[in-house]
Amino acid sequence: MEFLLSAFGDIFQPLSLLFLFLGVAVGVTVGAIPGLSGAMVIALTLPLTYFMQSTHALTLLVSMYVGSTAGGLISATLMRMPGTPAAMMTVLDGFPMAQRGEAGRALGFGITASFVGGIISWLFLAILSPPLAELAVRFGPYEKFSMVLVALVLIAAVSRGSMVVGLLSGFLGVMVSMVGDDPSSGITRLTGGVFDLSAGFRMLPVILGVLVLSQVIDDILNLGAKVERVRTTIRGMFMSVADFRRQAWNLIRSSLIGTWIGILPGIGGTTAAIASYTTAKTISKTPEKFGTGTEDGIVAAETANNAAVNGALVPLITLGIPGSVIDVILLGAMILHNLTPGPLLFSQNPEIAYGVIAAALVANVIMFVMMILATPFFAKLMYVKRGYLLPAIIVFCVIGAFATGNRMFDVWVMIGFGIVGFLMTKARIPLGPFIIGYILAPIAERELRSGLMVYDGSFWPLLTRPVSAVLIALAIVTLLLPWLRGWIGALRRRSAP
Amino acid sequence: MFGRKIFVARAAVALFFLLGSVLVYVLSLSLPEASFEPIGPATFPRTVAVVLALLSLGTLYLSFEKTPAAKGPGEGRVGLTLASLLLLIAYVAVMDFELIGYRLATIAFLFALGVLQLGLKPLRVAIAAAIALAIGFGTHFVFTRFMYIDLPQ
Numbered sequence: 014m015e016f017l018l019s020a021f022g023d024i025f026q027p028l029s030l031l032f033l034f035l036g037v038a039v040g041v042t043v044g045a046i047p048g049l050s051g052a053m054v055i056a057l058t059l060p061l062t063y064f065m066q067s068t069h070a071l072t073l074l075v076s077m078y079v080g081s082t083a084g085g086l087i088s089a090t091l092m093r094m095p096g097t098p099a100a101m102m103t104v105l106d107g108f109p110m111a112q113r114g115e116a117g118r119a120l121g122f123g124i125t126a127s128f129v130g131g132i133i134s135w136l137f138l139a140i141l142s143p144p145l146a147e148l149a150v151r152f153g154p155y156e157k158f159s160m161v162l163v164a165l166v167l168i169a170a171v172s173r174g175s176m177v178v179g180l181l182s183g184f185l186g187v188m189v190s191m192v193g194d195d196p197s198s199g200i201t202r203l204t205g206g207v208f209d210l211s212a213g214f215r216m217l218p219v220i221l222g223v224l225v226l227s228q229v230i231d232d233i234l235n236l237g238a239k240v241e242r243v244r245t246t247i248r249g250m251f252m253s254v255a256d257f258r259r260q261a262w263n264l265i266r267s268s269l270i271g272t273w274i275g276i277l278p279g280i281g282g283t284t285a286a287i288a289s290y291t292t293a294k295t296i297s298k299t300p301e302k303f304g305t306g307t308e309d310g311i312v313a314a315e316t317a318n319n320a321a322v323n324g325a326l327v328p329l330i331t332l333g334i335p336g337s338v339i340d341v342i343l344l345g346a347m348i349l350h351n352l353t354p355g356p357l358l359f360s361q362n363p364e365i366a367y368g369v370i371a372a373a374l375v376a377n378v379i380m381f382v383m384m385i386l387a388t389p390f391f392a393k394l395m396y397v398k399r400g401y402l403l404p405a406i407i408v409f410c411v412i413g414a415f416a417t418g419n420r421m422f423d424v425w426v427m428i429g430f431g432i433v434g435f436l437m438t439k440a441r442i443p444l445g446p447f448i449i450g451y452i453l454a455p456i457a458e459r460e461l462r463s464g465l466m467v468y469d470g471s472f473w474p475l476l477t478r479p480v481s482a483v484l485i486a487l488a489i490v491t492l493l494l495p496w497l498r499g500w501i502g503a504l505r506r507r508s509a510p
Numbered sequence: 511m512f513g514r515k516i517f518v519a520r521a522a523v524a525l526f527f528l529l530g531s532v533l534v535y536v537l538s539l540s541l542p543e544a545s546f547e548p549i550g551p552a553t554f555p556r557t558v559a560v561v562l563a564l565l566s567l568g569t570l571y572l573s574f575e576k577t578p579a580a581k582g583p584g585e586g587r588v589g590l591t592l593a594s595l596l597l598l599i600a601y602v603a604v605m606d607f608e609l610i611g612y613r614l615a616t617i618a619f620l621f622a623l624g625v626l627q628l629g630l631k632p633l634r635v636a637i638a639a640a641i642a643l644a645i646g647f648g649t650h651f652v653f654t655r656f657m658y659i660d661l662p663q
Contacts, residue, residue: 063657064656064657175572177565177572178569178572180561180565181524181527181562181565181566181568184561184562185530185562188530188531188555188558188559191554191555191558195551197547198550198551200542200551202541202551202552203534203537203538205533205537230594230595233587233627234586234587234588234591235586235587236590236627237587398628400627400634401624401628401638401641403623404623404624404627404641404642405641405645407598407619407623408619408645408649411601411602412649412653412661415661416653416659419659421602421606421662424602425602428598428599436522436526439519440519440522440523440524441520442523442569461549462547462549465547465548465549466547470547470548
């Protein structure tokens with residue numbers, strides 16, 4: 014509690030507040046512009062944070078995360094185009110409401126729902142994180158290895174498309190991470206004699222290439238695509254007390270769904286919005302209204318996708334396991350700032366761990382006020398021609414990659430991974446598992462080999478230590494679940510008369 | 511439904527990954543054996559290369575079986591995309607080979623790409639030029655003065 018209060022004290026310093034406002038404003042803007050994403054802007058901002066204090070850097074990045082998730086609802090409502098994938102369910106009811114001339118009401122419900130989802134999930138973040146970190150700090154190398162293994166498997170399992178394709182992407186990331194120094198012995202691996210690769214593929218050029226440049230290439234391919242939009246005035250954005258009363262249960266339920274899904278590694282806001290929307294529709298007395306412009310749908314989707322943001326921060330700051338692609342970038346930011354993500358963060362750098370928690374709350378409040386007051390302005394930015402923005406984004410990618418080590422080699426790496434990422438997108442191979450595999454694999458290898466040194470070369474403690482055994486079992490079940498389901502389904506069909 | 515263009519892209523990517531995994535396996539053969547613990551520096555890359563090769567083959571097989579019908583590569587503005595990529599490669603190459611410094615290369619790149627993407631209407635050309643000048647000089651000033659990055663001269 015003492016640390017949390019101290020973190021709030023730091024957050025209300027002028028410079029921290031400036032970063033919070035800036036982060037939320039940039040996040041909402043980027044979230045509102047289709048084709049740009051939160052992951053993209055956060056990855057682009059990483060090189061700028063080299064020159065900032067770690068607390069300021071994470072404050073800025075967390076506020077961008079909060080802003081970009083909420084900003085997606087603006088274009089989802091006014092253009093039938095989700096600004097971020099997490100806003101895809103908002104389109105279903107937001108756009109029909111805007112077409113009916115109720116754009117202000119649709120946006121108001123979405124913004125308020127985002128805020129409530131953020132606040133309820135923040136309570137879980139603040140309450141669960143410290144004891145979880147205290148428990149996790151007792152974990153040995155095999156427990157840590159098992160946790161990372163579960164994260165890798167879960168991420169592949171829940172990625173869009175088939176699990177094989179998700180695993181393919183994840184293992185490619187793992188392979189890319191192995192180039193360069195071996196984390197245990199320091200021996201240089203897989204460089205093929207290329208001297209510039211002796212430090213491996215550096216994190217920032219890989220992230221910028223796979224997440225940002227690939228998206229820019231895709232945006233250029235789709236430049237000039239026709240979009241549907243409504244011309245309407247935005248007013249009447251406040252929810253009344255009666256509205257709150259009607260939506261109370263929807264808000265609480267969707268917050269809980271969003272928080273829970275956010276906590277599970279690799280799933281993130283999009284699935285949270287889908288699950289929450291589907292639940293709201295299933296238990297609604299008027300399910301036929303969903304998809305035709307009902308407030309219930311907007312509230313369910315927006316509450317859950319914003320709740321997932323804080324939910325995903327729980328495993329990130331307590332266990333060092335990212336809940337989504339943006340969380341992986343935050344994990345990367347911690348590594349770049351020489352911080353140890355995971356349970357040790359609370360003991361070694363409590364100002365960072367509690368700083369993230371405090372920033373998440375204040376960013377939500379700023380997001381709410383900013384969006385209620387300035388949504389008409391953000392809505393105008395949405396129509397800026399992407400042809401003006403994309404070249405500038407490419408230049409920032411080049412600078413970001415170059416700044417990693419003051420060498421052009423990293424820029425070529427960024428371009429190479431941009432092209433690979435683009436081709437993967439076109440082949441419907443998800444990029445999330447690649448990034449997560451790339452970041453987590455070195456941790457997994459290091460922990461497993463440390464474990465082997467600690468336990469005299471024995472793998473058995475992986476199965477005899479309870480936490481590790483449960484996690485390994487979970488990983489195996491997750492991996493086999495799709496096949497088990499298919500097998501059980503086939504058995505049932507066969508036994509049916 | 512099967513999307514032919516997605517199959518071609520997926521098959522190409524899977525083959526590329528397959529070649530990559532073979533290369534990694536071959537490179538891992540030259541790594542020393544374990545000394546401090548049983549698995550050593552070669553085991554992980556070798557295992558990952560084998561799993562990636564199997565997954566690449568699995569992806570190839572699945573591409574034949576089921577691929578959702580959706581917009582694949584080849585649709586959209588392919589010419590513009592390729593031209594933009596070539597411009598980017600030229601932009602980085604001239605800086606890498608120290609033919610032109612960051613400022614001039616960036617201004618030329620941004621202007622050319624802006625015109626390429628937005629067309630030759632006078633107002634758009636003027637805006638593209640203004641953006642190119644502002645970003646070319648502005649980023650150089652900020653990154654060299656305040657962030658101490660030695661951008662190519």
